[in-house]
Amino acid sequence: MTASKTLRLDIASAEQEIFSGQAEMVFLTGEMGELGIAPGHTPLITKLKAGNIRTLLPGNIEEIFYVNSGMLEVQPFIVTVLADTVVRARDIDEAAALQAKERAEKTLHDRASEIDIARATVELAEAIAQVNAVNRIKKVK
Numbered sequence: 001m002t003a004s005k006t007l008r009l010d011i012a013s014a015e016q017e018i019f020s021g022q023a024e025m026v027f028l029t030g031e032m033g034e035l036g037i038a039p040g041h042t043p044l045i046t047k048l049k050a051g052n053i054r055t056l057l058p059g060n061i062e063e064i065f066y067v068n069s070g071m072l073e074v075q076p077f078i079v080t081v082l083a084d085t086v087v088r089a090r091d092i093d094e095a096a097a098l099q100a101k102e103r104a105e106k107t108l109h110d111r112a113s114e115i116d117i118a119r120a121t122v123e124l125a126e127a128i129a130q131v132n133a134v135n136r137i138k139k140v141k
Contacts, residue, residue: 006058007039011065011081018065018086025056026079030072037079044074050126052133053081063088066133068126087130101127 006022026037029051035044053065070083104123 005039007037007041007077007079009055009079009081011053011083011086013070013083013086018088019055019063021057023055023057023079027054028052028067028072028081035072037074040076041074041079043076044072046072048072048081048083051129053086064133066130068129098127098131101131 006024007026009019009021009023009026010017011019024039026035028035028037029049030046031049032046035046048067048070050068051066053067055063055065057063066085066087067081067083068085070081070086073080073082100123104127107123
């Protein structure tokens with residue numbers, strides 16, 4: 001595969017590098033919405049929202065990661081993701097994610113305090129993104 005058909009993708013958290021390699025496309029959720037990044041993309045820096053990073057790797061392989069937040073830097077042939085938390089979708093504990101989703105929904109339903117509601121809203125978004133990552137990887141298999 002020629003360099004013009006791929007870009008280098010680096011995904012890291014504060015603890016470790018999770019992925020470094022070539023990708024044909026990268027899809028993720030930035031501060032202003034969904035992004036699809038192909039080789040030759042215009043330079044860009046943005047915050048990431050809780051969600052999934054879906055990568056199309058050479059050989060028609062799809063890999064999915066979950067991030068809770070972070071930063072994205074795009075250069076024409078280099079994409080760098082620096083995330084607070086990043087996990088490969090296949091490593092997510094589905095039962096724990098579903099429990100976190102239920103707890104957050106209960107807190108929102110009970111309307112405890114403003115702080116609890118704000119925290120529960122964030123936790124719900126993160127749990128939904130994790131569950132979506134798990135469901136997406138199940139579809140790929």
